[in-house]
Amino acid sequence: MKNRHLLLLPFFLFISLTVSSQDIIRVQSCSNNMISRQVDSLKELYSKDGYQLLKEASISMESEFEMPVIVPLTEGSWYQFIFIGDYTSRLYEVRMYDWSERMVIFRQKKWGDIDGNVISYTYIPKFSEFHMMKPVQVNKQKKKNLCGYVMLFKRAAADTGFATPAPKFP
Numbered sequence: 001m002k003n004r005h006l007l008l009l010p011f012f013l014f015i016s017l018t019v020s021s022q023d024i025i026r027v028q029s030c031s032n033n034m035i036s037r038q039v040d041s042l043k044e045l046y047s048k049d050g051y052q053l054l055k056e057a058s059i060s061m062e063s064e065f066e067m068p069v070i071v072p073l074t075e076g077s078w079y080q081f082i083f084i085g086d087y088t089s090r091l092y093e094v095r096m097y098d099w100s101e102r103m104v105i106f107r108q109k110k111w112g113d114i115d116g117n118v119i120s121y122t123y124i125p126k127f128s129e130f131h132m133m134k135p136v137q138v139n140k141q142k143k144k145n146l147c148g149y150v151m152l153f154k155r156a157a158a159d160t161g162f163a164t165p166a167p168k169f170p
Contacts, residue, residue: 028059028060029057029058029059029060030058030059030060030145030146030147030148031058031147032058032086032147032149034087035058035084035086035087035147035149038084038117038118038149039056039084039149039151042082042084042118042120042151043151046080046153049155050155050156051080051153051154051155051156052153052154052155052156053151053152053153054071054152054153054154055071055150055151055152056149056150056151056152057069057149057150058147058148058149059147059148059149059150060144060145060146060147060148061085061086061135061136061137061146061147061148062143062144062146063089063137063138063139063140063142063143063144063146064136064138065136066095066134066135066136067134067135067136067148068132068133068134069132069133069134069135069150070130070131070132070133071130071131071133071152072128072129072130072131073123073125073128073129073130073131074125074128075125075126075127075128076124076125077124077125077154077155078122078123078124078154078155079122079123079124079125079152079153079154079155080120080121080122080123080152080153080154080155081094081096081105081120081121081123081133081150081151081152081153082118082119082120082149082150082151082152082153083118083119083120083133083135083148083149083150084117084118084119084148084149084150085117085118085119085135085137085146085147085148086117086137086139086142086146086147086148087117088139088141088142089111089117089137089138089139089146090110090111090138090139090140091108091109091110091111091137091138092108092109092110092116092117092119092135092136092137092138093106093107093108093109093119093135093136093137094106094107094119094121094133094134094135094136095133095134096123096131096132096133096134097131097132097134098125098127098129098131099127099129099130099131104123104131105121105123105133107119107121119135133150135148135150
């Protein structure tokens with residue numbers, strides 16, 4: 001009886017690995033000269049404005065498929081999220097959800113808009129928890145290998161306009 005279970009173990013391991021590997025989103029980086037210039041300009045702009053770059057990534061995307069980006073955010077901190085899509089796409093959207101899967105931000109831009117391929121928004125979380133941003137772009141000519149770029153900035157505490165509380169002593 002034990003030998004029979006031992007013979008079935010490799011089979012079940014193979015099946016479980018095969019099934020689970022099919023649902024994986026593999027993040028691959030990409031390179032686009034126009035997006036690189038925009039990234040450099042925005043980094044300079046936001047650093048002069050008192051923001052510190054926390055995370056950034058170039059991501060290869062497919063048209064009409066969301067690319068989830070999960071980040072931990074701290075209650076009361078000022079964040080600036082930026083998504084830059086391929087300039088040949090016609091539609092750009094970003095949705096952001098809190099830990100309760102409640103949508104807290106929705107932004108959409110179209111190709112003809114000024115800075116149409118750049119979505120930028122400020123967010124101050126009410127709770128310290130993970131948040132998920134889901135950028136997506138729609139491109140009728142290219143369905144795969146669309147370049148996208150995400151950046152997350154955090155504003156320095158001294159630049160938020162809030163007074164920092166005095167330390168409490170017993």
